[in-house]
Amino acid sequence: MKIILIGGSKLAYFLTKQFASKNYYTTIINSDINEAKNLSRTLKATVIHGEGSDPHTLSQAGAYQADVVLSLTTEDEDNLIACQIAQKEYGVPRTIALVNDPENQPIFEKLGITVAFSATQIIASLIEQQTASGDIQNLLPIAEGKVNVTEIALQEDNPVVGKTIDEIQLPNGTLIACILRQGEVIVPSGENSLQALDRLITIGQPESYGQLMRLLCSE
Amino acid sequence: MSSQYIVVVGCGRLGSILASRLSSQGNSVVVIDPHENSFNNLSSDFSGFQITGDASEIEILRSAKVEQADCLLAVTDKDNINLMVTQIAKQIFQTSIVLARVFDPAREQIYRDFGIATISPTKLSADAFMANLPS
Numbered sequence: 293m294k295i296i297l298i299g300g301s302k303l304a305y306f307l308t309k310q311f312a313s314k315n316y317y318t319t320i321i322n323s324d325i326n327e328a329k330n331l332s333r334t335l336k337a338t339v340i341h342g343e344g345s346d347p348h349t350l351s352q353a354g355a356y357q358a359d360v361v362l363s364l365t366t367e368d369e370d371n372l373i374a375c376q377i378a379q380k381e382y383g384v385p386r387t388i389a390l391v392n393d394p395e396n397q398p399i400f401e402k403l404g405i406t407v408a409f410s411a412t413q414i415i416a417s418l419i420e421q422q423t424a425s426g427d428i429q430n431l432l433p434i435a436e437g438k439v440n441v442t443e444i445a446l447q448e449d450n451p452v453v454g455k456t457i458d459e460i461q462l463p464n465g466t467l468i469a470c471i472l473r474q475g476e477v478i479v480p481s482g483e484n485s486l487q488a489l490d491r492l493i494t495i496g497q498p499e500s501y502g503q504l505m506r507l508l509c510s511e
Numbered sequence: 512m513s514s515q516y517i518v519v520v521g522c523g524r525l526g527s528i529l530a531s532r533l534s535s536q537g538n539s540v541v542v543i544d545p546h547e548n549s550f551n552n553l554s555s556d557f558s559g560f561q562i563t564g565d566a567s568e569i570e571i572l573r574s575a576k577v578e579q580a581d582c583l584l585a586v587t588d589k590d591n592i593n594l595m596v597t598q599i600a601k602q603i604f605q606t607s608i609v610l611a612r613v614f615d616p617a618r619e620q621i622y623r624d625f626g627i628a629t630i631s632p633t634k635l636s637a638d639a640f641m642a643n644l645p646s
Contacts, residue, residue, distance in 0.1 A: 347618060368595070372591070373594055399599060
């Protein structure tokens with residue numbers, strides 16, 4: 293996979309390292325000459341000094357062959373234009389833009405960006421999840437909300453502690469996908485028993501969700 | 512031309528001239544600029560509204576009532592802001608006439624090709640210089 297990464301300084305550095313470990317080929321575009329130099333010294337990636345929204349710079353970075361353009365500058369308008377030019381002029385199939393103003397997220401997607409993500413929104417929802425309930429953390433609705441993935445922490449007084457998964461009789465349409473126990477990940481079968489302080493990752497359809505929560509959460 | 516509601520984004524040299532002229536022609540004009548002292552560029556007979564703020568923030572466009580505007584002119588000194596604001600006006604607020612100033616001729620061509628009306632000062636000056644050369 294070929295990725296063009298625009299802006300992002302520290303984020304660009306660590307992302308490029310991750311991409312390298314997955315054997316993705318990354319080209320970095322950075323408009324700050326010192327940052328560009330530093331990145332080129334510390335990373336095995338190709339680094340280009342320039343503006344990501346400049347068509348010539350994008351073409352130099354190999355936009356015609358790129359699979360993804362990821363724009364992470366601090367200016368929303370620069371991220372939008374870089375992604376649009378990559379997509380419309382160079383036919384890049386996937387474009388991902390960071391938005392600083394959360395309101396821009398749906399707008400950018402309407403203007404043709406494949407994925408716009410708001411760091412503000414992500415951090416706000418992380419904080420909300422942490423403070424919502426001690427036991428339950430709603431992780432993700434998947435497939436337009438047809439499936440929920442939820443993390444549940446088992447307190448010591450939870451009635452299901454000590455029972456096997458077969459014994460607790462999970463409602464239809466739900467399952468315990470994995471158990472996180474002291475840093476280990478267990479993909480359980482029916483014979484596995486639940487212990488205090490386990491964290492369960494459950495998957496369930498919304499209609500059985502209430503039943504599942506009543507079963508697994510100590511009131 | 513009958514009186515229109517016109518939003519001008521950017522109140523530098525070009526924006527202030529446009530806003531002042533459009534206002535003196537009897538149009539309702541709102542001008543947006545992040546720097547309050549930019550409004551000093553407006554002529555004394557400018558009778559429109561001034562909004563201090565960054566037009567790349569949609570809240571600012573909303574406060575300028577862009578959804579009611581007949582026309583939006585984006586003439587900040589940043590190509591990307593102009594291109595973003597005109598697209599938002601056109602696609603989200605359905606403003607019928609939008610125009611963006613774009614210095615970079617390459618970028619100007621790309622956006623013109625996908626339906627955003629653009630004016631490139633670089634290209635206009637080049638054309639003017641060429642026209643004045645003896646052939």
